[in-house]
Amino acid sequence: MKRIFSYPAALAAAGLLLGGCNSKPTETDTSKTAVVVPGETNAASDSTATVATAAGTGAVKPTGPKPAWGPTIAPEMQAVIEQLMSFKVPPLTSLTPQAARKNPTAADAAMKEMKVAGIPMPPMNVDTVGKTLVPGVKARIYTPKTGTAPFPVIVYYHGGGWVIAGVDTYSSSAQALAEDVGAVVVSVAYRQAPEHKFPTAHDDSFAAYQWVLKNAASIKGDPKNVAVVGESAGGGLAGAVSMMARDKKVALPKYQVLVYPIAGYDQNTPSYLKATDYVPLNKAAMGWFFKNYLRTPADGKDPRIDLVNANLKGLPPTTIIGAELDPLMSEGKTLADNLEKAGVKVDYKLYPGTTHEFYGMGAVVPQAKEAEQLAAADLKKAFGK
Secondary structure, rough: OOOOOOOOOOHHHHOOOOOOOOOOOHHHOOOOOOOOEEEEHHHHHHHHHHHHHHHHOOOOOOOOOOOOOOOOOOOOEEEEEEEHHHHHOHHHHHHOHHHHHHOOOOOHHHHHHHHHHHOOOOOOOOOEEEEEEOEEEEEEEEEEOOOOEEEEEEEEEEEOOOOOOOOOOHHHHHHHHHHHHOOOOEEOOOOOOOOOOOOOHHHHHHHHHHHHHHHHHHOEEEEEEEEEEEEEEHHHHHHHHHHHHHOOOOOOOOHHHEEOHHHHOOOOHHHHOOOOOOOOOOOHHHHHHHHHHHHOHHHHHHHOOHHOOOOOOOOOOEEEEEEOOOOOOOHHHHHHHHHHHOOOEEEEEEEEEOOOOOOOOOOOOOHHHHHHHHHHHHHHOOOOO
């Protein structure tokens, strides 16, 4: 991980598109051709034009029939999955974590599809810098090139099942948040399993949040206007950070956005039972992630993992984004329902035809752009923008 904050010229010019659950390690991600998800501040890449480029002209098209596991998959999503399948990646469960970190990613697939479809790379409208927040925990900080400080701050937690991927793999999501919301985004590189078991990633995530509260002014941020956002494992981390802040009497986030969060340990929910063959994430892969991160199965019942059964009272207003073809779909909806029962204001949106990892692919998948716009709109409202 030592090259994680080596930000080459290619990545400085554009943010890396979101990666999948079978991800290369972050030190190799930085050498890839970079692709950015357009932001509202980029006049040359208006969101309407982006969707038209990616889908309206028919540029992004699948080449084969819909997969048996995904009869409802959207065409653009299918095109990305076809590219991912073309890499012939071994099943995650057959690999060690170290080997899994070297696999091609959904980012590779999306970038390949962009090349095939002739979708251009828009410019990058944020500045970036790597920073050590606390011992063992680094971050990449995205600061808007336009606007007036102090900016609101988003603490962002990437996905990868607590085991694989990193801030490079999920750079497009962090960049889109910074550009679309007009916020400083602190993308946290928490330590990963199996080298660092539960609750290390959770403790690192909370430590990063506390650092932001104490040091927001040093990064042009407003310490009174801080939100948390996460995807997949990162979505679970963001939710856990909010609970930890509540329980430890630390200032709560103004808002939280949880994108298909890992929010439970029950692997027999309706969506899990349908997810035997899903790509890029299926039931067996989730079992592999749990095995590598948790010390024992008992950890799965810890409220920081099992959010759906946790005390959810007093948490900040929440947006939950779900994907239809995702083993985590059921628990995301259950979490939304349980938050509402606990008196929390919730904006829940399920995107039909999408798979796990679709968020951040706004340059290719129209539903991803819609999800990014939803998250940005809800965050801007929470920040009073």
